[in-house]
Amino acid sequence: MTTPTSSRGRRRAPTRIERAAGRAAALQRPRVILALLLLLALTCVMLLDGYLRAEVGGDQRVRSGADSSEVPDAILDGGPILTFRGGRATTVSVPAKTIALTFDDGPNPTWTPQVLDILRKYDVPGTFFLVGSMVSRYPGIVRTMVEQGNEVGVHTFTHVDLSYQSASRVDREMEQTQLALAGAAGITTTLFRAPYSSETDAIDDYSWPVYQRLGKDGYTSVFVDTDSDDWKRPGVSDIVKWATPKGTQGASVLFHDAGGERSQTIAALPQYIEKMKAKGYTFTTISGVMERQRAADGRAAGGGTPAGPRLQAAHHRATGLTLYEGKALIAAVAVAEWTVPALSVGLAIVGAAVLGRFGMMLVLARRHHRQRNRRRSGWGPAVTGPVSVIVPAYNEKECIANTLQSLARSTHPIEIIVVDDGSTDGTSRIARDAAESLGMTNVRVVRQENAGKPAALNNGVRHASYDIVVMMDGDTVFEPDTVRHLVQPFADPSVGAVAGNAKVGNRTTVIGAWQHIEYVMGFNLDRRMYDLLRCMPTIPGAIGAFRREAVLAVGGMSEDTLAEDTDITIAMHRAGWRVVYQEHARAWTEAPGSLGQLWSQRYRWSYGTMQALWKHRKSLTDRGPSGRFGRVGMPLVVVFQVVTPLFAPLIDVFTAYSMIFVDFRAALLAWLAVLGVQLLCAAYAFRLDREKYRYLLMMPLQQLAYRQMMYLVLIHSCVTALTGGRLRWQKLKRTGEVGTPAGAG
Structure with a gap:
C-alpha cells in the first residue's frame, strides 16, 4: 500500500506552471472515466467468456413427461x-x-x-x-x-x-x-x-x-x-x-x-x-x-448427395449488417479467448506475489521485533539534547491548538516552529494564543506567503536552532514520549532520518476503521520489513525526524513531486544516510472522513509516489552502500506498491467469475483462504502494535469495498501518469476531533 504522508493541501500563488497544472487537472474526469471503462471492458470480456462456455444455468433439461394433447x-x-x-x-x-x-x-x-x-x-x-x-x-x-x-x-x-x-x-x-x-x-x-x-x-x-x-x-x-x-x-x-x-x-x-x-x-x-x-x-x-x-x-x-463445396439448400449467404455483426462477434470472442488465459497467468503471478509479500512481511517483521527487543539499551548513548519540531500549517484553525497542546506535554526538550503557510483562517493567531494559554515559551510562529508545504518545511529548517529536526503535520498530535522515542536512533551517526508510527485517531467510523487497519498493517509489517532490509521508502509527513545537515545536503524538501516525503527519503538513501523506523514513536492523525476526500488523498499519494520513483529512477544504477535502495528498495516498492496492486483486481474479477460461471463453493473457499491469510497478517500487526482486535471484524467488508476503491485510485493515478497529467495539492476538510488517547505514552 502507499505509505501515509501529509494529507493537507497547500495553495500557492497562481504561476504559469500552476495554471498549466490547473488546466491538466480539468482533464482528470475523462481519465477517471477511462479507468472505469478499462475495468468495465475487462468485466465484459470475462462475462462474454463465461457465457460462451455455457456455464450460466439453463444447460439442463427442464421438461419431464409433459402432456402432448395439443400436438397433431x-x-x-x-x-x-x-x-x-x-x-x-x-x-x-x-x-x-x-x-x-x-x-x-x-x-x-x-x-x-x-x-x-x-x-x-x-x-x-x-x-x-x-x-x-x-x-x-x-x-x-x-x-x-x-x-x-x-x-x-x-x-x-x-x-x-x-x-x-x-x-x-x-x-x-x-x-x-x-x-x-x-x-x-x-x-x-x-x-x-x-x-x-x-x-x-x-x-x-x-x-x-x-x-x-x-x-x-x-x-x-x-x-x-x-x-x-x-x-x-x-x-x-x-x-x-x-x-x-x-x-x-x-x-x-x-x-x-x-x-x-x-x-x-x-x-x-x-x-x-x-x-x-x-x-x-x-x-x-x-x-x-x-x-x-x-x-x-x-x-x-x-x-x-452433394458433390464438392457448393452451398447447401439450407444455407443462405450472410450479407449486410448480419455479416458484419457476425464478424464483430467472432472478433470479440477471439479477444476473450486470448484475454482470459492471459489473465489467468497474470492471476497466478499476482497471487504468488501477494502471498509471497505476506509471507515475507511476517517473517521479516518478526525478526525485526526480536532484534529490537534484544537491543533495549537503544542505539547508543541516549539522545537527550533539545530538538526542533517544525509544524507547517495551512488553514489549521481546527487542529493547531490540539497539536501544540500535545507538544506541551513532551518529555523531551524541544523548540516548536509553527510555519504559517499563508493561512486565511487565523491559524497563526490561534497558535500564539494556544501557546500563551499553555505557558509555552518555546514556540515560534513564522509566517510566509502561501508557497506550499515543501517551502514551509524548508523555511522551518532554516529557522531551526538544533541539529535534529522533527517534522509533523498541523493536524497531528504526539504522545508525551513520542519525540524522545523518535530521536534515539540518532545516537548512531550513520542514521540520517527516522520514520515514526502514524496512527488513525478518528477510527470510530467505518471509513476510519478501514484506514486504521490499513495503517497498522502498513506500518507494523511493511515498515519493519523495509527497515530490516535497510531500504525504507518513505518517512511519513505526519511524523519524521531528520539530521538538519542531511536535509540541507540533499537540497531540502523538493517541490518536484507531490510526495515530498518519499522524494527526500530516497534522496537521503542515495546520499549515503541510513533511514530507520521507530515503532514506539506514535503520532495520531485525522484520516479523511468521506470517500471523496479519501479518493483525493490517495490519488495524490499514488501519483506522488510514482513521480518520486521516476525522479530517482537512476538509483537503479547507483553503486556502493548508497545504491542499496536502488538495488532492493526500488524494485520492492515498484512491485508491491504499484504493479501488484495495479493487477490485484484480477483476483477479485476471477473470484466473481468463478463464483458465477465455474464453482461457487470452490471460489468462495479460495477467497476465504486469502482473507484468512490477510487476517493472520493483520492480527500479527495488531499484536505487535498492541491494538484492539475488534477492528479486524471490519476486514471482510474492507476487502469487498475499501480495497476496490484503492485499486481504482491506483489505476486512475497510472492513467494520469501515462497520459501526462499533473495534479495539484488539495486541501482536505478537518474537524479537529483527534486528540492524544487517554493513557497514551
Whole structure:
C-alpha cells in the first residue's frame, strides 16, 4: 500500500506552471472515466467468456413427461423432419436405403476435425447441429465444415432447453447462433434441432409452441429416428448396432462430435459407414432428404448427395449488417479467448506475489521485533539534547491548538516552529494564543506567503536552532514520549532520518476503521520489513525526524513531486544516510472522513509516489552502500506498491467469475483462504502494535469495498501518469476531533 504522508493541501500563488497544472487537472474526469471503462471492458470480456462456455444455468433439461394433447397426431407419428411450408405443419421421412448422418453439440477442437476427416475420406456428407457459443470459439472448424460440403443447423447458442424459455430468450438463442455462423463461415441456416430432442413423438405441449414459432420464422426442425446413443459410451460395436436402422428403412441418425469424450464415436464411425455402404445405403444431408421428397412429389428436381463445396439448400449467404455483426462477434470472442488465459497467468503471478509479500512481511517483521527487543539499551548513548519540531500549517484553525497542546506535554526538550503557510483562517493567531494559554515559551510562529508545504518545511529548517529536526503535520498530535522515542536512533551517526508510527485517531467510523487497519498493517509489517532490509521508502509527513545537515545536503524538501516525503527519503538513501523506523514513536492523525476526500488523498499519494520513483529512477544504477535502495528498495516498492496492486483486481474479477460461471463453493473457499491469510497478517500487526482486535471484524467488508476503491485510485493515478497529467495539492476538510488517547505514552 502507499505509505501515509501529509494529507493537507497547500495553495500557492497562481504561476504559469500552476495554471498549466490547473488546466491538466480539468482533464482528470475523462481519465477517471477511462479507468472505469478499462475495468468495465475487462468485466465484459470475462462475462462474454463465461457465457460462451455455457456455464450460466439453463444447460439442463427442464421438461419431464409433459402432456402432448395439443400436438397433431400426424406430427407425433410422422417423420423426423418438421416443416411449416405454407403455414401448415408437415413431416418428412428419410427415403429407404438412405442415411442422413447428423451430429450434435459441436464444434469441438479435438473431435470435430477427426469426424470431418472421416467424412471426407469416405466422401460422405454430414449435417452438424452446432452450438453457437462453440461456433464463436472455433470458427475455423465451422468454415472447414461448410467448405467440405457439409450442412449445418442451429442447436441454440448455450445448449439450453427452449421449452420453458421466454419468447425473447428463444429469439436471442437463435439470432446469436446465426450471427456466429455468419461470422465464422459467411452463412445462415434454416435448420434447427432443439437440445435434448429425440423423436417427434416426444413433442409435448410445452415444446410445440416453440416449434410453431420457429416454423413461422422459416426454420425446419430436425428430429431423430435412429439414435446411436454414443454419448453413453457403450462400446464401438453397440454404437454401430444402435445406429443401424431396421431392414431397408431410411433414417436420421444421431451421433455426437462434442459434449464429452468421443473416442468411441471416432472409432465407430468408419465401421458404421462401411457397413451401411455395404448394405447399399447412400448418405445425404437433411436438405438432400427434403430435395428427394420434393422430387418424388414432382414439385422440384435435383437432390442426391452433394458433390464438392457448393452451398447447401439450407444455407443462405450472410450479407449486410448480419455479416458484419457476425464478424464483430467472432472478433470479440477471439479477444476473450486470448484475454482470459492471459489473465489467468497474470492471476497466478499476482497471487504468488501477494502471498509471497505476506509471507515475507511476517517473517521479516518478526525478526525485526526480536532484534529490537534484544537491543533495549537503544542505539547508543541516549539522545537527550533539545530538538526542533517544525509544524507547517495551512488553514489549521481546527487542529493547531490540539497539536501544540500535545507538544506541551513532551518529555523531551524541544523548540516548536509553527510555519504559517499563508493561512486565511487565523491559524497563526490561534497558535500564539494556544501557546500563551499553555505557558509555552518555546514556540515560534513564522509566517510566509502561501508557497506550499515543501517551502514551509524548508523555511522551518532554516529557522531551526538544533541539529535534529522533527517534522509533523498541523493536524497531528504526539504522545508525551513520542519525540524522545523518535530521536534515539540518532545516537548512531550513520542514521540520517527516522520514520515514526502514524496512527488513525478518528477510527470510530467505518471509513476510519478501514484506514486504521490499513495503517497498522502498513506500518507494523511493511515498515519493519523495509527497515530490516535497510531500504525504507518513505518517512511519513505526519511524523519524521531528520539530521538538519542531511536535509540541507540533499537540497531540502523538493517541490518536484507531490510526495515530498518519499522524494527526500530516497534522496537521503542515495546520499549515503541510513533511514530507520521507530515503532514506539506514535503520532495520531485525522484520516479523511468521506470517500471523496479519501479518493483525493490517495490519488495524490499514488501519483506522488510514482513521480518520486521516476525522479530517482537512476538509483537503479547507483553503486556502493548508497545504491542499496536502488538495488532492493526500488524494485520492492515498484512491485508491491504499484504493479501488484495495479493487477490485484484480477483476483477479485476471477473470484466473481468463478463464483458465477465455474464453482461457487470452490471460489468462495479460495477467497476465504486469502482473507484468512490477510487476517493472520493483520492480527500479527495488531499484536505487535498492541491494538484492539475488534477492528479486524471490519476486514471482510474492507476487502469487498475499501480495497476496490484503492485499486481504482491506483489505476486512475497510472492513467494520469501515462497520459501526462499533473495534479495539484488539495486541501482536505478537518474537524479537529483527534486528540492524544487517554493513557497514551
